[in-house]
Amino acid sequence: MQQIFAVTIPFFALVLCGYLAARQRVLPESAVSGLNAFVLYFSLPCMLFRAGRSLPVAELLNPVVLGVYAVSALVIVFGTVWLTRSAHVHLKDAAFGALVAAFPNSGFMGVPLVATLLGQAAAGPVISTMLTDMVFTSSLCIALAQAHEASGQGRRAAALRALRGVASNPLPWAIAAGAVAGASGLALPGPVDSIIRMLGDAATPVALFTIGAVLWHAGQHAHTRTPVRRYLPVALIKLVVHPLLVWSLGRAAQAAGLPLTDLQLTALTLAAALPSASNVSLLAERFGADNGRVARIIMCSTVLAFGTFSLLAAAFKVG
Numbered sequence: 196m197q198q199i200f201a202v203t204i205p206f207f208a209l210v211l212c213g214y215l216a217a218r219q220r221v222l223p224e225s226a227v228s229g230l231n232a233f234v235l236y237f238s239l240p241c242m243l244f245r246a247g248r249s250l251p252v253a254e255l256l257n258p259v260v261l262g263v264y265a266v267s268a269l270v271i272v273f274g275t276v277w278l279t280r281s282a283h284v285h286l287k288d289a290a291f292g293a294l295v296a297a298f299p300n301s302g303f304m305g306v307p308l309v310a311t312l313l314g315q316a317a318a319g320p321v322i323s324t325m326l327t328d329m330v331f332t333s334s335l336c337i338a339l340a341q342a343h344e345a346s347g348q349g350r351r352a353a354a355l356r357a358l359r360g361v362a363s364n365p366l367p368w369a370i371a372a373g374a375v376a377g378a379s380g381l382a383l384p385g386p387v388d389s390i391i392r393m394l395g396d397a398a399t400p401v402a403l404f405t406i407g408a409v410l411w412h413a414g415q416h417a418h419t420r421t422p423v424r425r426y427l428p429v430a431l432i433k434l435v436v437h438p439l440l441v442w443s444l445g446r447a448a449q450a451a452g453l454p455l456t457d458l459q460l461t462a463l464t465l466a467a468a469l470p471s472a473s474n475v476s477l478l479a480e481r482f483g484a485d486n487g488r489v490a491r492i493i494m495c496s497t498v499l500a501f502g503t504f505s506l507l508a509a510a511f512k513v514g
Contacts, residue, residue: 199508202311206304206403207501213407227412230405231474239302239402240369242395243325246306246318247373254319255326255374259455263448264324264463267441268332271297275432276339284425284488290340291475291484295492296432297332299469301325302366303402309465312513313458320462322370328472329367340482406473410497413476413490421488430471430495434503438468461511468507470496 216222222230247255275293280286299305301324310318376383383391445460471493480486 196505196509199312199505199513202308203501203505203508206308207497209400209403210304210407210410210497213404213409214411215407216404217408217411222408224412224415227405227408230401231409234303234398234402234405235474236365238394238398240365241391242306242398243302243322243366243369244373244376244391245395246322247370248377249315250319250322250374250377252374252378255322255370257319257323257459259448259453260320260323260459260463261327263444263455263460264327264441264467265331267437267444267467268297268327269335270440271432271437272332272335272339275429278432279425279429284485286342287340287482288485288488290336290342291479291482291489292426292429292492293339294333294336294478295471295475295489295496296429297336297437298328298472298475299324299433299437299466300406300472300497301328301466301469303406303473305466305469307399308469309462312465312508313462316458317462317465320459321466324463324466326367326370329364333478337478337482340484406497409473409476410490410494413473413486414494421485421491426488426491426495429492430499433471433492433496434468434499438464438507441467461513465504465508465511465513468500468504470500470504473497 213222217224217227272290272293275296276286276289279292280289284292301321305321305324306318309321375381442460442464445455445463448455449460473493476486476490476493479489
């Protein structure tokens, strides 16, 4: 357990530093969006490009890994919508609550954390979860959130907005570019490779710091006060039910003789046990959902994940 804490404490401490820096105004509020843009458009794409270049395409697009994770996401999304929808939580809010229940912070936190615990070979399954969540889970939840628009034109507009969101996200493109570069054996010029390496090395600390700042920012701009009963159960679905479901489906796949290694299953389960993706609050605000509830789910899952994630990692005897 001590070895696991030696890895997890610095990761979550950097998140706390970002939160405190924003809260104490050491980091101006106007700088939060700039930090987020730096991570999203520069440092994280470079880190994922390097990871994609070092991994075989078959590993990044492993159908069993993608299938297990996609099925679990589907169950979590529809299960969370069914459990949480009420007179106080309409379909749009339930859909974005389901998104934070199914979408872990794989990009900003998962790739470096899980790879540190399990080794670089674990990066492939974690990147697969990112691709699934960015392309499939997000689009599904946005479509559900817009389902109240009865007209065909409304549904088409919602689908187009979801597709535009996927297409404008630089992270899948960075992974794809890295995979193409690795498969083709493309060697980048020395200065270009150095720039990519330097930006990629900055991704982990800046991303973790940014998570904390974004959480503070989201809490400050939440438009509603949300009772605990409307966000704590969703955070627990994210941290407990989601990884348990991924592990159960993975074990079933192994029992059926499908090619899924123990390392891949452990990486998938740990990725599912990560706290909710911090950028979903911004997405909820953009689509007019209850971003106060979403922000509190993300905050709650991030605080609790230090304990739940560490315990799960200890159960897998990693580190």
